Amino acid sequence: MKAIKPSLAKGTRDFTPVEMEKRNHIYNTLKTIFKKYGYSEIQTPSFENLSTLTGKYGDEGDKLIFKILNSGDYLSKAPEKLLEEKKSTELISSISEKALRYDLTVPFARYVVMHQHEITLPFKRFQIQPVWRADRPQRGRYREFYQCDVDVVGSDSLLNEAEFILIYQEALTKLGLQDFNIKLNNRKILSGIAEVVGKPELIVDMTVAIDKLDKIGLEGVNKELLERGFTEEDLAVLKPIIELSGTNLEKLTALKSVLVDSAVGLQGIAEIETVFDYLQKLGQGSLLEKIVEVDITLARGLNYYTGCIFEVKTNEVQMGSIGGGGRYDDLTGMFGLKDLTGVGVSFGADRIYDVLEELNLFPPSNAERTKVLIINFDKELEGFTLPLLYQLRDAGIAAELYPAAVKLKKQMSYADAKQVPYVLLIGDEEVRSGELSLKNMESGEQEKLGIAALIEKLK
Amino acid sequence: MKAIKPSLAKGTRDFTPVEMEKRNHIYNTLKTIFKKYGYSEIQTPSFENLSTLTGKYGDEGDKLIFKILNSGDYLSKAPEKLLEEKKSTELISSISEKALRYDLTVPFARYVVMHQHEITLPFKRFQIQPVWRADRPQRGRYREFYQCDVDVVGSDSLLNEAEFILIYQEALTKLGLQDFNIKLNNRKILSGIAEVVGKPELIVDMTVAIDKLDKIGLEGVNKELLERGFTEEDLAVLKPIIELSGTNLEKLTALKSVLVDSAVGLQGIAEIETVFDYLQKLGQGSLLEKIVEVDITLARGLNYYTGCIFEVKTNEVQMGSIGGGGRYDDLTGMFGLKDLTGVGVSFGADRIYDVLEELNLFPPSNAERTKVLIINFDKELEGFTLPLLYQLRDAGIAAELYPAAVKLKKQMSYADAKQVPYVLLIGDEEVRSGELSLKNMESGEQEKLGIAALIEKLK
Numbered sequence: 001m002k003a004i005k006p007s008l009a010k011g012t013r014d015f016t017p018v019e020m021e022k023r024n025h026i027y028n029t030l031k032t033i034f035k036k037y038g039y040s041e042i043q044t045p046s047f048e049n050l051s052t053l054t055g056k057y058g059d060e061g062d063k064l065i066f067k068i069l070n071s072g073d074y075l076s077k078a079p080e081k082l083l084e085e086k087k088s089t090e091l092i093s094s095i096s097e098k099a100l101r102y103d104l105t106v107p108f109a110r111y112v113v114m115h116q117h118e119i120t121l122p123f124k125r126f127q128i129q130p131v132w133r134a135d136r137p138q139r140g141r142y143r144e145f146y147q148c149d150v151d152v153v154g155s156d157s158l159l160n161e162a163e164f165i166l167i168y169q170e171a172l173t174k175l176g177l178q179d180f181n182i183k184l185n186n187r188k189i190l191s192g193i194a195e196v197v198g199k200p201e202l203i204v205d206m207t208v209a210i211d212k213l214d215k216i217g218l219e220g221v222n223k224e225l226l227e228r229g230f231t232e233e234d235l236a237v238l239k240p241i242i243e244l245s246g247t248n249l250e251k252l253t254a255l256k257s258v259l260v261d262s263a264v265g266l267q268g269i270a271e272i273e274t275v276f277d278y279l280q281k282l283g284q285g286s287l288l289e290k291i292v293e294v295d296i297t298l299a300r301g302l303n304y305y306t307g308c309i310f311e312v313k314t315n316e317v318q319m320g321s322i323g324g325g326g327r328y329d330d331l332t333g334m335f336g337l338k339d340l341t342g343v344g345v346s347f348g349a350d351r352i353y354d355v356l357e358e359l360n361l362f363p364p365s366n367a368e369r370t371k372v373l374i375i376n377f378d379k380e381l382e383g384f385t386l387p388l389l390y391q392l393r394d395a396g397i398a399a400e401l402y403p404a405a406v407k408l409k410k411q412m413s414y415a416d417a418k419q420v421p422y423v424l425l426i427g428d429e430e431v432r433s434g435e436l437s438l439k440n441m442e443s444g445e446q447e448k449l450g451i452a453a454l455i456e457k458l459k
Numbered sequence: 460m461k462a463i464k465p466s467l468a469k470g471t472r473d474f475t476p477v478e479m480e481k482r483n484h485i486y487n488t489l490k491t492i493f494k495k496y497g498y499s500e501i502q503t504p505s506f507e508n509l510s511t512l513t514g515k516y517g518d519e520g521d522k523l524i525f526k527i528l529n530s531g532d533y534l535s536k537a538p539e540k541l542l543e544e545k546k547s548t549e550l551i552s553s554i555s556e557k558a559l560r561y562d563l564t565v566p567f568a569r570y571v572v573m574h575q576h577e578i579t580l581p582f583k584r585f586q587i588q589p590v591w592r593a594d595r596p597q598r599g600r601y602r603e604f605y606q607c608d609v610d611v612v613g614s615d616s617l618l619n620e621a622e623f624i625l626i627y628q629e630a631l632t633k634l635g636l637q638d639f640n641i642k643l644n645n646r647k648i649l650s651g652i653a654e655v656v657g658k659p660e661l662i663v664d665m666t667v668a669i670d671k672l673d674k675i676g677l678e679g680v681n682k683e684l685l686e687r688g689f690t691e692e693d694l695a696v697l698k699p700i701i702e703l704s705g706t707n708l709e710k711l712t713a714l715k716s717v718l719v720d721s722a723v724g725l726q727g728i729a730e731i732e733t734v735f736d737y738l739q740k741l742g743q744g745s746l747l748e749k750i751v752e753v754d755i756t757l758a759r760g761l762n763y764y765t766g767c768i769f770e771v772k773t774n775e776v777q778m779g780s781i782g783g784g785g786r787y788d789d790l791t792g793m794f795g796l797k798d799l800t801g802v803g804v805s806f807g808a809d810r811i812y813d814v815l816e817e818l819n820l821f822p823p824s825n826a827e828r829t830k831v832l833i834i835n836f837d838k839e840l841e842g843f844t845l846p847l848l849y850q851l852r853d854a855g856i857a858a859e860l861y862p863a864a865v866k867l868k869k870q871m872s873y874a875d876a877k878q879v880p881y882v883l884l885i886g887d888e889e890v891r892s893g894e895l896s897l898k899n900m901e902s903g904e905q906e907k908l909g910i911a912a913l914i915e916k917l918k
Contacts, residue, residue: 008508009557012505014503017500038829044473046591046603047525063531067528071525091534278841282849283845283846369499386741400497400583413579414579
């Protein structure tokens with residue numbers, strides 16, 4: 001076999017032991033909170049039938065789905081003419097039946113429909129798995145990355161929305177973030193605004209333009225609105241809405257007077273007020289003053305959401321949104337199960353990782369590591385060190401004996417590289433006395449301990 | 460969008476909350492033990508460059524690798540002639556650059572080579588991730604399944620082999636298995652036997668035939684050996700070896716006299732003796748009488764292994780091997796890093812799952828579930844139940860309030876389906892008195908508790 005130079009597939013990453021510790025820290029923190037709120041874990045397969053995925057993410061999305069080549073003589077069913085003309089796109093369906101999942105939402109919808117007779121609604125699930133997109137890789141954007149989704153289907157109670165705000169708050173705080181915002185909007189408010197302006201059919205254009213306020217300012221937004229079919233008169237109506245400011249209460253009050261003639265708009269406001277009321281009753285009203293922020297420029301895949309919309313940003317690091325989600329009234333309709341409402345949010349695990357790294361918020365040391373390395377001075381001593389090794393492990397202590405009696409320096413480097421906090425130095429003297437030398441690798445201090453005291457100390 | 464009937468891709472599975480709990484029980488048990496023995500977790504990407512994988516698993520294996528179609532106009536680089544002639548196999552390399560990993564070993568070898576300058580040897584890693592094979596799906600055989608591999612590279616100490624036996628023993632015992640065998644062989648013993656028979660070049664044929672002893676008996680094995688180029692004389696030499704029986708000590712003694720003229724054969728025996736000696740020193744000599752069994756019919760991918768070979772079988776359920784592994788002297792050679800020895804074993808998580816299921820060994824209940832559901836009798840009561848809900852969760856108790864005041868029966872069914880152990884029934888009376896009714900869902904018993912006592916009980 002000719003040796004080949006090993007490389008990673010573009011846009012993918014290995015995770016080293018240190019990185020896995022950090023990733024597990026994030027996942028475990030999230031899982032613990034999800035479970036506390038009554039969410040259960042599920043997993044779906046890495047690949048789905050291509051027909052399950054295509055047509056769900058728009059034309060651009062379809063192109064970014066990784067397709068898996070059929071096994072065996074995959075060209076046998078390919079139409080001659082398409083082959084001759086090298087029609088790559090048209091040929092796909094005849095040579096590929098499977099594709100890697102693009103997100104966790106569509107597979108979850110499929111799951112709910114296929115398991116509908118064994119599920120009791122409301123069904124609260126979380127899912128932490130990788131997804132794959134054939135995107136152009138760049139800094140911070142990978143072709144394989146992890147999504148952490150929490151959703152509940154089959155409950156229209158806005159208590160769910162309130163609890164998602166608490167979940168975000170609790171999770172990000174537990175991970176060490178101190179300054180972040182949970183932005184809240186409602187699709188119905190956006191519909192109401194489009195209605196009031198008299199251009200309900202332009203709701204998408206309107207939202208896309210308004211969404212850019214941060215980047216291009218009011219003047220830019222107005223320019224774009226004009227290009228997209230709004231009139232100067234419309235702009236006058238929209239101006240106070242776009243420039244909405246003040247506390248959440250002030251914003252809602254202002255919106256109420258603007259949307260006074262739009263039933264759907266008022267409904268959207270009422271939904272946000274209900275969520276706020278739940279937060280108050282849960283004793284978390286203070287979140288409304290600092291963390292939760294009504295933001296009517298927030299859109300997030302407008303075609304998809306039907307009620308509340310969330311987005312989370314950290315203010316401590318320059319970084320896009322680290323989470324988002326919302327309510328969708330017809331998650332499972334694409335698979336023939338109508339009128340099942342759902343609401344869910346997502347955590348961007350890879351981005352959160354980068355944020356914690358930049359802020360140095362990962363816990364400094366960790367229970368995942370070997371606690372003590374027994375130095376191997378002499379093979380003859382194994383009659384003493386091996387039973388000790390067994391005893392340490394039997395007491396639940398992660399322990400290793402360096403597997404050969406090589407130079408001390410090499411063994412110490414191993415302990416260093418692995419960030420093992422203690423090493424045990426056992427020579428003839430220690431065997432005779434039963435007092436073992438334990439070295440603290442950080443402080444450099446060394447102490448003599450009997451086996452019982454040693455186990456007590458390392459436990 | 461037209462609704463499509465949802466289905467799973469062939470050979471794949473969803474994992475429900477109950478199944479995930481059970482799977483996590485297995486993974487967590489294994490992870491805890493791996494860490495105690497000093498192994499660290501790594502992960503590699505789901506897909507690799509196709510060139511990294513092809514040629515490593517033989518022609519049959521290459522066919523079973525799932526290839527990913529290139530993005531965009533994937534046919535643009537495909538040679539016209541191959542397209543015209545519909546040469547599926549020859550075309551692959553021009554239309555597919557990536558493939559799903561087939562096992563965890565080759566990606567690990569790639570990892571070691573790519574990270575060689577940041578790794579301190581010996582490098583002890585474990586890896587629990589799915590792998591994919593385009594095999595014909597059948598009962599118990601999936602196209603997506605999980606492997607759990609533990610390996611150490613860069614140490615030729617046989618202490619590693621001894622520790623793998625302990626890891627198997629500890630892991631399977633902790634999972635509840637009571638009767639299993641860890642079979643042990645050594646590639647060098649097999650070489651020695653082929654040498655003694657005078658047919659070293661037929662070692663693979665010999666091993667393949669002997670490996671079938673269980674299924675086809677001695678007569679069958681002899682027939683096959685004759686077909687594969689051995690003579691009646693050879694059979695006479697092989698007979699006592701194939702029929703080797705008795706204790707491990709008796710087997711080793713008998714083998715020593717048969718292999719007296721084979722240096723490599725004696726080396727293989729000495730290696731097994733060293734492993735046994737390590738087990739003795741570790742205080743685990745008793746394993747040699749019941750669990751560990753020298754079995755020279757054991758082959759397991761002979762071309763691959765160079766030293767000790769392991770295989771684990773349970774005797775409580777009809778099931779193929781639930782684990783296996785061995786030492787390979789040139790894991791990373793395929794990627795240009797020569798002479799790096801490694802030894803590793805694998806746990807078949809899906810099979811172990813089936814075994815535990817059949818033996819009813821999964822823990823009956825579990826910390827992963829909601830501990831208490833507050834029944835929602837009346838939306839008006841939320842002013843009382845919501846602060847309570849927050850208090851329970853704040854105390855670390857997984858708790859839910861049913862999100863709407865629907866019929867009691869429906870809420871109880873929800874608690875039942877989710878196997879929630881307790882429900883809280885709070886009506887006006889309870890609000891007035893502050894004494895809450897807690898119902899044990901298993902026993903049906905109900906008791907009245909104040910909030911502090913309630914939290915104490917559910918914690």
